[in-house]
Amino acid sequence: MNHSFKALQIIESADKQYTRAIVQRAIADLPVGDVLIKVHYSALNYKDALSSIGNKGVTKQFPHTPGIDAAGIVAASDSPAFKVDDEVIVTSYDLGMNTSGGLAEYISVPAKWIVKLPTGLSLKEAMIHGTAGLTAGLCVNALINHGLKPEQGKVLVTGSTGGVGTLSIAILAKLGFEVVAVTGKPEAVEFLKQIGVSEIVSREALDDQSSRPLLKSIYTGVIDTVGGNILATALKSLTYGGSAAICGLVASAELHTTVLPFILRGNTLFGIDSAECPMSLRESIWQKLASDWKPTDLTILAKEITLEEVPAQLDLMLQGKAFGKTIVKL
Structure with a gap:
């Protein structure tokens, strides 16, 4: 050719x-x-x-x-x-x-x-997901496999207007979770509500500067795409037995925190990689994205x-x- x-x-x-x-x-x-x-x-x-x-x-x-x-x-x-x-x-x-x-x-x-x-997806729909949707699916998969259920409470998504954040929200909303989105873009609020967000918080609200090792327990799960102090704040705000899946560093690659959220509240932190994840897992996530996890629109x-x-x-x-x-x- x-x-x-x-x-x-x-x-x-x-x-x-x-x-x-x-x-x-x-x-x-x-x-x-x-x-x-x-x-x-x-x-x-x-x-x-x-x-x-x-x-x-x-x-x-x-x-x-x-x-x-x-x-x-x-x-x-x-x-x-x-x-x-x-x-x-x-x-x-x-x-x-x-x-x-x-x-x-x-x-x-x-x-x-x-x-x-996979059956259930068009080529166009596959690219609406793309790497971002695969990564979002891996995050949701890690939290659900850990035991996360909709009735347990709120799930926080940082970097909510990016590709991974957007797809994470849509998948979680399809599965019945109450999703809280973090954003610094007022112009995106209506879009976020349209795709399934039930509550929006500002970046400033998730940027705790108090140096306290623990904050009020609010979120049963977190999907974080930004890293840095926003992730540290989210970890301090997890409920007992809560979990967080992290996949990005838009704000910072550094994470300054303590072991206390993990040893006092039994929290779990999952690192998510979509670049080299095993093909068997990759195919499994794509099947879910094409069926039960596929957003309505x-x-x-x-x-x-x-x-x-x-x-x-x-x-x-x-x-x-x-x-x-x-x-x-x-």
């Missing part, structure tokens, strides 16, 4: 400046992979925004095509696990980081990165743009002005 395809490309100049352009690439220039996929939809994530400004912690070599999410149809396969015309999902691993990513009409990837599209969680609109949307993400999910129709 020798024809060219359209892709977003990040180009590094001699003076370490980075520009974004929509270019034509050749399929022959893609990395060698077991499966060639014609991408129908991708989704924007903060890692894509970081890659687009040359963050070497995400992408080391340029020119590069970002996009850590992709959903599409198999165009060619050397793997017995996948055949031409199979509908598939690829998220995380190295896609879009140092491997040419989903913000392009084609990707070439190892078979071990691919999940078959996924389309209200995301807006759809074209590849040409991606650079401007990446700027909004970097400025902290985006909320909800953005999917890209290829």
Whole structure:
């Protein structure tokens, strides 16, 4: 297959400046992979925004095509696990980081990165979830497996207007949980209520500066995407036997706390990784996202743009002005 395809490309100049352009690439220039996929939809994530400004912690070599999410149809396969015309999902691993990513009409990837599209999800719906939905599902799964039930009380979601936060809220609301969202964006309040939030608290309210090791018990569960003192405050506010799932560091990678929430209230802290989680767990979560955990109306969680609109949307993400999910129709 020798024809060219359209892709977003990040180009590094001699003076370490980075520009974004929509270019034509050749399929022959893609990395060698077991499966060639014609991408129908991708989704924007903060890692894509970081890659687009040359963050070497995400992408080391340029020119590069970002996009850590992709959903599409198999165009060619050397793997017995996948055949031409199979509908598939690829998220995380190295896609879009140092491997040419989903913000392009084609990707070439190892078979071990691919999940078959589960019954109950369209390719578009799979990308409304994307890495963010998979991560949210892993968080919810950890809390429920620990024993979290709707009747036990409130569940707190930090970073509620980001992709993981948005999907976490939608999944929890579908399962009957009372969800409290943390946000500093007044313009997002109506959106958060629409997707299932029952109470909204400000960032300032979750930024305790008192140095007290424990606060009033409020939340039976926490899904945290921001880290730092907001996470520390949330941990101090868990009820007895409560649990928290953490998956991000938007505010800070540091966590200053004490052991007291854990040894006096029997709390549990789960670390969530969606990049390298085992395929068996990954497939299990996708099955749940396609069935019992599927929000009633996924389309209200995301807006759809074209590849040409991606650079401007990446700027909004970097400025902290985006909320909800953005999917890209290829």
